[in-house]
Amino acid sequence: MERMTKLEGDIEKINKFTGFQLPNKFKKVGLVLIIVSILAIVSSVKLYFTDLRSQDLFERIAKTGMILGLLMISISKEKVEDELISKIRMQSFNYAVISAVLIYSLVPFIHYIFILSFSKVATIEGSKDTAILSFLLFLQILIFKKLKKAYNEE
Amino acid sequence: MKNRLKIERAILDLTQEQLAEKIGVSRQTINSIEKNRFVPSTVLALKLSLLFGKSVNEFFELDDDE
Numbered sequence: 001m002e003r004m005t006k007l008e009g010d011i012e013k014i015n016k017f018t019g020f021q022l023p024n025k026f027k028k029v030g031l032v033l034i035i036v037s038i039l040a041i042v043s044s045v046k047l048y049f050t051d052l053r054s055q056d057l058f059e060r061i062a063k064t065g066m067i068l069g070l071l072m073i074s075i076s077k078e079k080v081e082d083e084l085i086s087k088i089r090m091q092s093f094n095y096a097v098i099s100a101v102l103i104y105s106l107v108p109f110i111h112y113i114f115i116l117s118f119s120k121v122a123t124i125e126g127s128k129d130t131a132i133l134s135f136l137l138f139l140q141i142l143i144f145k146k147l148k149k150a151y152n153e154e
Numbered sequence: 155m156k157n158r159l160k161i162e163r164a165i166l167d168l169t170q171e172q173l174a175e176k177i178g179v180s181r182q183t184i185n186s187i188e189k190n191r192f193v194p195s196t197v198l199a200l201k202l203s204l205l206f207g208k209s210v211n212e213f214f215e216l217d218d219d220e
Contacts (some may be wrong), residue, residue: 080180084192 010150014143022076030072037065097136104129155220159188161205177201179197 040046040062046055078085108125115122161174170184177198180199186192194202203210 078180080174080178080183082179082183083195083198084183084186087192109184 005021008150008153013149014147018143020075022072023083024077024079026072026076030069030076033069033072034066037069039061041066097140101133101137104133155190155193156215157187157190158215159184159202162202162208162213163188166206176205176209207214 040060046058049055049058108129112122112124163170166173168176171181171190174181174184178201179198183192183194187194199210199214202213206213
């Protein structure tokens with residue numbers, strides 16, 4: 001009995017978290033954030049900082065701003081948020097994750113082969129991406145198992 | 155799944171937009187159901203049933219191969 005209550009609590013928590021969305025107006029906020037961040041990255045604003053460390057920090061903040069802007073657009077509600085939109089959202093997440101994993105898994109090898117055809121000292125690029133992709137997929141598998149268990153508990 | 159949504163909507167003389175508003179979905183959702191591209195949930199089917207004053211079976215029907 002106690003276990004069931006825990007699982008019900010789990011599913012409620014997961015529902016709350018997975019169903020989290022921002023209001024529709026965040027689409028515009030996100031777009032503005034992306035534009036400002038891109039301008040900050042491509043412009044020479046960072047050169048106002050004298051030391052290299054501050055320049056790096058500024059650029060990193062701008063890049064994070066761009067990611068957060070994209071996230072805002074991604075998780076903010078449509079004007080009418082109904083079941084068709086939920087389905088489309090789920091399909092698009094699915095497609096995005098699968099293509100991102102496949103592309104990021106293949107690109108280092110394509111890059112390697114491409115460089116190898118010009119030079120003999122080719123190095124394999126990318127290392128952080130494997131950690132991110134593993135984390136993303138691990139999280140998905142974990143949540144999937146947890147949800148499946150929670151939904152089916154008698 | 156086959157459906158008679160368009161016919162039922164015509165009987166009530168509603169546009170897709172008006173029907174969508176009455177059951178709290180977008181016009182695109184009504185359109186995609188009518189075009190057989192989207193199968194609605196039971197809740198949505200029951201809302202339509204309430205609005206049309208008919209049972210769900212009268213406007214949604216399984217295909218032969220389903």
